[in-house]
Amino acid sequence: MNPPYSEKEGFPQQRRMSDSDAPSYTPFRTTFACLSLHQSDRIRMMQFRPEDVSATRSVIQRHWTKGLQSERIYSASYEFKLSGYPWYGQGSDAIASRVVVREIFAYLFSQGWILHLSTDVSRSKYDKDSLIFRKQQTPPPPSEFIAITFNQGDRMRLIGAPNALLADVRILLKEMKLLQAEDWKDGKLQAWEYKMYGWPWHATGEETMTTRLLLLKLLETLESRGWSVYASIDQTTGTEDCSETDSWYVVKERGWVEGSAVFHR
Template sequence: MEKQQPPTYTPRVDRPDRADESLRSNQAEKQTSPETADGQPQNHASTPPAPTFQSKFASLSLHQHDRIRLLQFPDSAANTVRQAIQKSWPQGIQDQRHIHNSLELKLKGLPWLGPGSDAMHARRLMRTIFEDLFDAGWVLSLSTDVSKRNRDKDTLIFRQQIPPAKPRDWICVAFSKKDRLRVMDAPEELLDAIYEGIRDVIQEKVSHQMKGVWEVKLRGWPWAAISGDDVMKARGLLLRLFAILESHGFTVYASIDQKADLDSEKGETDTWHCCRPKDWEIGAPVYHW
């Protein structure tokens, strides 16, 4: 009878029990999960990172025939507007008060209604406000008309920009009466370029009583055109003006309705407030907002 061979010996490899696996898993989690001071894991979902940038907005609106209202401007910017009024509006400020969460400045005279030189002083007033707010870091984002009332005017929305942009040169372009083009505080070379560029539609130069205002009388009534052909010729004239302005570094910063005509049958034309960097040179690019 043959003897049976003993079974082949296979070395035993011990496997960790479940308790050991759990211990190692917990240790790994502690190594990869940051803890708070009390030893508890941080919950990132409940503590989003703080925003690093936030814009501040404010509005300036024109009311009745003599009011400016400032909404959400800080005191420093409100003082900037007051100073701009005092140095550019000959009659100054009559009164101020807080109304409907805004600061209302009542001007002497009728800046949004006055004819002739008063209308041009009012345009210089708004140009100065734009310039001084711009230098203080408040840049116009939008001019908008959100009212259906007769003789209403625009609301201007500003955004604070830090640091402020480089200083600009500022001018105004006004479309007055039915046939007048007026340019205020512009350099002589730009005025010469405008005259040469639209000479074919100019009837005559007009001597304006106010210093710094250049005026021409245009052929026909371009700002009161009725026929389709005349209407589109007026639009073509605007394109020519735009190109001439840009060739001298100026872009239209704001086109605003700042005048209330007592005759509701008459339309109201905007005023262009234009600017260019003070260090701009011929041939340099022109950037628009």
């Protein structure tokens, strides 16, 4: 049967859909929350559950040996002020501050708070990233985290990494003729440091591409052991003359078997 046509325009007439014709669905609402780093010593949490705020307090107290100086409601957020200056990232604080953030990531991940994006929305000279999390109804499988940092002009640290991964990164740096020396930077916090030839984090000219190639090969090395980069964030206060490199937080599902798929969150 031919469709009815408009007498004036000669096109098929469109029947208006009634409410009864519309497909039924269940409204879906995503919950987002924000964790942000401020000044030299503050963490602010917005739209997290009270139990998540309480658990984060415990994580800070357990992994930041200098302790909490104070806490308060700050506008629409809850603020923790840490003793000392974790976001200046100098000396032993540079490692301990990454351990704190790593363990906060690990807790939130276990509760189904998955990092959605890290974003810089401030024009402040000394700003750091804001971390937006999305609540997942079913938490991901139990997983473990490590941190990777790019220090000074020629150092790379793996914090909390297993020996097998340390050995693989050593092989990579030797193959690229970059490894100058290596040793524990902090044995208690399991921070292993590689010192490289040249200045990969201050590279110029063609060396800038050697640095990018190193990152690609590092990602391949991580994935061969079941790890993937979960977050790359700016958490350190820079200076007027020098910006800071990101810190990588890397995740692997517990029980991962070599040769199986690596899931990227």
